[in-house]
Each structure stands twice: as structure tokens, then as C-alpha cells.
Amino acid sequence: MSGGPRIGAYGDHALMVDLAGLDDVHALAAALRAAAVPDVVDVVPAARTVLVLLDDAATTADLARVEDAVRAAWESRSAVAQEGEGRLVEIRVVYDGQDLPDVAAWAGLSVAEVVARHSGREYVVAFGGFMPGFGYLTEVDPAIAAPRLATPRTRVPAGSVALAGDLTAVYPRATPGGWRLLGRTDVELFDVDRDPPALLTAGTRVRFREVDRLPGDADGDAAVAGGDALSAEGDVLSAGGDAHSAEDDRRPAEGDRAGGVEVLAPGPLTLVEDEGRPGWASSGVGRSGAADKMALRLLNRLLANDDSAAALEVTLGGLVLRFHERATVALAGATAPAVLDGTPVGMQAVLEVRRGAELYLGFAARGTRTYVGVRGGFDVAPVLGSRSFDVLAGLGPAPLRAGDRLAIGPRPSRLPMVDLAAPRAATTGIVELTVRRGVRDEWFDDAAWRDLLGVTFEVTDASNRVGLRLSGGRVGRRSGELPSEGLVPGAIQVPPDGQPVLFLRDHPVTGGYPVIGVVRTGALDVAAQLRPGDRLRFREAS
Template sequence: MTGAALEVIDPGLLTLVEDLGRPGWAHVGVGRSGAADAGALRLANRLVANDEGAAGLEVLLGGLRLRAVGDVTVALAGARGPTWLDDRPVGHEAVLELRSGAELRLGTVTSGLRTYVAVRGGIDVPSVLGSRSTDQLAGLGPDPVRAGDVLAVGPAPAGWPVVDLAPVPAPPDRVELPVVRGPHADWFEDVLSRLQAGDWRVTPATSRVAVRLTGPALARTPDHAGRELPSEGLVLGAVQVPPDGQPVVFGVDHPVTGGYPVVAVVRRYAHGRLAQVRPGDRVSFVHGRASV
């Protein structure tokens, strides 16, 4: 322990401690969880020279206020919005030095949904099954951050990054989700073409568990109308269609099994995009190219 910490003055709407999750436990009913936008957490950690998997803070829609206890180094990535260090505006994707007693304040985000705050040394809370992540569906990991919490910071890593600013492009007006065919695509009429042609919007009933969409209802083929499906394993990015025909795209806290047909799967390289869509955003499904 370094003795440094972050005191939570205001957690905003919802702030969680997240790392890259706890893989390898699905056989006992525990999903991976972790940062919803893993790429954003990795970037913030790289900027402060942490291991990419160090635990940071996932902030929903902004509003977080922190006070440094001891000198700390932080970086923000993911959803963007106005941010202040004491009374001075500061940017995202950049290294920020907080002297002891300094306050970092995140305003309401103007693009995206989740901002990640990495601190040099990582957030040092007890791990559960090898991870410090909060899994909201399973109820594992640390509780959501509350006002008055003092979050310990771990030992600073050796060495420093070679850059102090990462150029990141502004997000597009419409989010494209590349998909590949799912195991039950044949339950629906020309479902991939209909997914790609539809005008989909994100509903307010969206969380780390799933992004729920509204648009033209997807109809089953006559042979599969009214059929039941035994529960099967689910993966991050699975596009499931419940009886109302409105797609549900599973997020990082998804259940390990589900009983509705999965017609498509979002490619892994776009999972960060899925984490940043907001209620009301327009979403397009596109053919998924082969990539990591």
C-alpha cells in the first residue's frame, strides 16, 4: 500500500469498481463481468503506466467527485464530458496529477455512457474469485461506490508511459454493431438482413446486463412460431429475440444461460461500442468483418 487514496465526495448516479473481470467461472454460474468498455479501461490504465487489468472506476453518465488523499496520478477515458481539477477544466485521455486535497469533478457526459477513471497503482479493494469487479447481476465484488468511501490506491508500478495524451476520435452519430450469424438465425425470416435494414433505438431499459432495442419487430418463421427453447449458454454480445420481437443485446453482466433464440452475435472488437450507447441512440447492425 502507498498510503494514497481517493475519497468519494459524490458518486454520481452510479460508480462501480471494475477491472477486466473474472473469466473461467461460467461452469459454476458466474459470468466474467468486468469493465463494460474494456478498451477504455485499458487505455486509461496505459496512460498512468498500470497493468491494463488494474481496477479503476466505471462512472455512469458522470457526476463523480473525488478528493485526493496524498498525491495521485489519474487518467480518464471512455464517455466524454466536462471535467474539472479543482476549478480548472481538464481533458480526457490525458495524464492528470492530483496533489493531496485536490478535487476531481466529472460533469454530465455529452457523448457515450460510461467514463473510466484509472489511478496509478489501481483501486485496491479485496478481490472475489480473482477479480475486483462488481458484477451487478450476480451480486459479486465490491458494492457500488458511496459518498464518504475512501478507496485505497495500490503501489505505483515501475516506469512511466511514453505519452501523456492519447488522441481519440469523437463518436459517430449512429453506432454500428458488426454481427455474425447466431445459432438460431433460422428461427426467423431472413433475420440478418432485417437486422441490418432496421432503424433501431436504445430504450431506457438498458444496463450492464443488456442493451434493449426498439424497432421493427422480428417475426419467427411459421415452423418456429410458439416453440420453446431449452436454456443454453450465453456470451457477451449475443443478440436474443424475446416473444415481442425486439432485440436484446447482452452486455458484460449477462446471465450465463438464456432461453430465447440468439439470432446474431456482436463481434468482440465492437463490445466497447455496445457499452457506450445511451437511451435514445440510433444503432445499426452491419456485417461483421473478421478481426480481434
């Protein structure tokens, strides 16, 4: 690429900047962060792109103004040193991955030769993304650079050492993924109590060392103590220890046992969610937040809370709460039968709750997520500035379980001005989601766009807060490998098998399959209420 960056609108609140290579990416990202452009909440560098994320309230005029700021930053860019440059991290690996034979067959080598070529090189972290602690490592031996899987796995185990074309990486936690699995390690890649939280930052050098087993593999072996220790060489950081899994450390703070709200039954899944944690995407931490933001904002408006107040996101229903202090409550989102102190109550209404009362939330007939809010918000400990739980990253207060006690935050000084709001129309029949084209026209011809708009898709049961996997039709795309780049909520990614994935709030920060379009912001809240078996169509934005 020559003649400067290519900039395109990427959904309603983002710009995608295409550049020639990593040096330009790093220089522009540094220049944009230094410029502190108004309305820009995050800058996400990737292999050949920089994704510029704007605030939710940004308008088309704001996008144009930020595009001008991006061009100005490009003109003022300079070479910058990368955090972690010069540091060498050594990661021990048991090479027993299930894709090793396939990589060997693709390369025309033996499994032992693939292992020797993978472990016999030094890699460099080009950028972070996808999830917290995930570093994209370059300098893969071209002889073993097998492409991604045609169909992503629904679950890749934590600690998997994987390969995707000319990149290799370690998965910090269990997640869906399309990389080829070569082995496993026990490295702790991300720790919110470490500074910086990510072990692998841009510029860090990495070596993989083959071992026969990890300390936890054999009975009687004690797990390696957490944390990272400098080796005798002094300049090599030996990455060992079990991945942090102390969920009890993330239980909601109970505060005063005399008050608060007690969880008697959490239903299938109940999470604490707020507006999310913008500003961490370059470290692999997505924004997350309530899947249906419109429902959360309605709750907080009814209760006169700040927009940032945390509520409970209840998947399908089944939540039972006991109130140990007086409270003001509201419900929004998917309509579910609700009973307060033995009396049926409605949605989108301000409810006064006495001390000792119990709230029962039945199962929603339609929709997926019902929101329960209290005046003052639920007061749990924030993680990286947010009280949201991110199911992909595993960050935030843990999913609720029976016996948890939630504190209620300070009540706002202003009083609720509305005591009842009209409910949102229920999604019935085939749902239409408005979509605008993405920035990867070179990967999709007009026939592919017609494929997307002309098919009625069905939500599969391999769907969650990360995204909706769709079946019922195929979308054509160019073959080949796309260098990983930033993603936004609402992005419709098309893997080689042509089965689209619509990303929701807990989407990966970066991904390597091309995006054909982006669902408009309002339609994304509707998509968040779809459940397996629901049908949808995409309609082009006017």
C-alpha cells in the same frame, strides 16, 4: 442428434457445441476441463450444448485449433459423476406467484392442482447458469410445463420460484427474466464464503415444500439465521434463511485513512471495474468487467498499469473525488467536462494530482460511461479473483457512495511512455454495429436476418450493464422453446415478441431465447456507450 457433436463459431471468441443430451454434455465438459486446452478460459454446460469460451486475444486460427481440441475431447470422453449427486435439498415455498392463474389456465387445472403437481415431485439439477446459484431443475410434470413469457419482465424478485416449459428454478437475486412465477422462498442459493458457493450443483435432487408463510413475512418474526442446516433425517439439506444482502460487507476496504481517494459524490452510479472474472461461468458467475474494455485498457496503458488494474466506471458523470495522497490520474471513455483543483482538464491525458486536490467530473453530453484510473489501480478486495462489480450477479465491491475511501495500489516500476492519446470519435447520429450470424439458423430464416439488418433500432430506458433492450422493429423467429444454453457478450437474443436484446458485459451466463447474431468485439465497446434514445443499426461482418 447422431454422428458426434456439431461445432460452430459463436462470435469472435467462442465455440458452441451441440450434443444429443445431458449425458453427452456432462461428459464433454468434464473432458475439456481435464484437457486444460490453451486459450480456453471457461466451459459452460447447458441442456444440450457446451459453450467453450476463449481468451479475448484468441484469433481465428486459435478457434480452429480449439475446435480440433474439442473433437479430441469428445473422442476421449467418459461417464463422470456430477458434483452433488445423491444429495437432496428441500426448499420451502409460499405459492402466491402472479403467474399461477395463467399456468392453471394453460394446463386446464385449478391453481391448487398446479401447486400440488409442482410440489409433489422430486427434481434434479441438470446444470447451473444464468446467474450465481441458479440451477436448472428437470423432471417437471408435463401437465404444467407452460412456456416462457413472450416478453421478459424487467425485474423478477429474488427468491422467486419459477417455471419455464420442462424446467423449474429459483431466482437467487432480483433480475430481468422470462420465467413464469409460481411462488417465493427465502433460500440462500449462493454464498462466496461457502464451499462450493452454489447450493444447487449438477446432480443435486430438490424437493419443494409448500408453506403458508416464510419467517420474515409476519411482523415480529425474526429472520431465520443465515446458512444451511442438516435436518433430523440427516440426508436432506433444509434450505432456509434470508438471502444474503449485507452490502456493508462489500464496501471498498478503506486501508490507511491518511491516504487514498475519498468519494465526495458518486453521481448516478460509480462502480469499480477491471477485466473481469473468467473461469466461473459453469457456476453461474459471468465474467463481467468494464463495459467499455477499450477505454479501460487505454487508461491502464496511459498509466503504465497492468491490464488487470481496477478503475472507476462512472455512469453519465457527477463523480467528485478528493485525493488524500499524491497520484497520477487519467480519464477515458465518454467525454465529460472535468475540473481538477479548479482547472479544466482533458480526457486521455496523464494528470498529476497533489494531496488535497479534488476532481469533479461533469455529465457527459454523449456516451454513457467515463473511466477514472490511477497509477497503481484502485486497491479494493477482490471477489472470486476480480475487483469488478457485476450488476446482475450482485458480486464484487458494492457501488460507491459518499464517504467511501479507496486505497491506491502499488505503483508499477515502469513509467508511462505516453502522456496524451487521441480521443475516440464520439458516437453521433445512427450508430452502426458490426454483427456476425449466430449458430441458430434453424430458428431464423433469411427474412429474419434481413429484419435485423434493415431496421433502425432505438435503445429503450430498460437498459443497463446487462444489456440493451431495443425497440423500433421486430425480428421474425420460429415459435417454440429453445433449451437454455450459454451466452456471450454481444449476443443478440430474440424473445417471442421479436424485440431484440443486445447483451453487454453483465449478461446472464445462460439463456433460453435464441440468438440471431453476435456483435463483434470492437463494436461491443461502442454499444456499451449507448444510452436510452440513441439509435443503432446492425451491419453484417464482411
